[in-house]
Amino acid sequence: MGRIGFGVLGLLALAACGDTGIRGSGSGTDLPLVEMKPNAAQIVPPGRWKTGLAVRAFVPDAEGGWVEMPGSRCRVSGGDYFTADLVTPARLVLPDLGPDAPQLVANCTNGQLAGQAVVQPAYGWPEEGRPSGVRRAGWGGGWWWGYEKTGPLVYPDLAVALR
Structure with a gap:
C-alpha cells in the first residue's frame, strides 16, 4: 500500500473517532x-455538533400542579433557520450553531x-469564570468563552403550558 493508501486509511480512522453524539x-x-x-430559503450557519432537548406539554390540575398531556401536536421554530413538527413527548435534535x-x-x-413556550440558548460558563483547561494552560485564552458565546451550548427543555 502506497503513501496515498495509508493517508486515506489514516483519515478514515480519524473520522471514525469523531464525536457524532448529541x-x-x-x-x-x-x-x-x-x-x-x-x-x-435560508442559509444556515455551519453547526459545531448536535444538541438536544425534551419537548413536553402540560395542563394545570386542580391542586395547582401540572399533568403531562402526551399526544399534543407542536410546531417548533428556531428563528428563520429551522422548523419541526412533533408529537409530545419528544426529544428535539438540532445543530449547535x-x-x-x-x-x-x-x-x-x-x-x-x-x-x-420560548427558550433561549444558554452558554456554559464554569463557576470560576473560565474553562477548566485554562488553569493548566496559564493565563489568557479562555476568558471570552462564555462572554463571546463560544462555550458549550444547551437549550433548556421546552415545557409548554396548554390552557
Whole structure:
C-alpha cells in the first residue's frame, strides 16, 4: 500500500473517532428523536455538533400542579433557520450553531387546548469564570468563552403550558 493508501486509511480512522453524539443537558434521552429541518430559503450557519432537548406539554390540575398531556401536536421554530413538527413527548435534535443559535418557539395544541413556550440558548460558563483547561494552560485564552458565546451550548427543555 502506497503513501496515498495509508493517508486515506489514516483519515478514515480519524473520522471514525469523531464525536457524532448529541450533546445538551435537556432531559428525555429515552424519548423519540425528532430532527429540526433547515428552511430551504435560508442559509444556515455551519453547526459545531448536535444538541438536544425534551419537548413536553402540560395542563394545570386542580391542586395547582401540572399533568403531562402526551399526544399534543407542536410546531417548533428556531428563528428563520429551522422548523419541526412533533408529537409530545419528544426529544428535539438540532445543530449547535454556537453564537448564531436562535431562540426556540413551540406552539402546541391538544384538542381545544393551546399554548406557546420560548427558550433561549444558554452558554456554559464554569463557576470560576473560565474553562477548566485554562488553569493548566496559564493565563489568557479562555476568558471570552462564555462572554463571546463560544462555550458549550444547551437549550433548556421546552415545557409548554396548554390552557
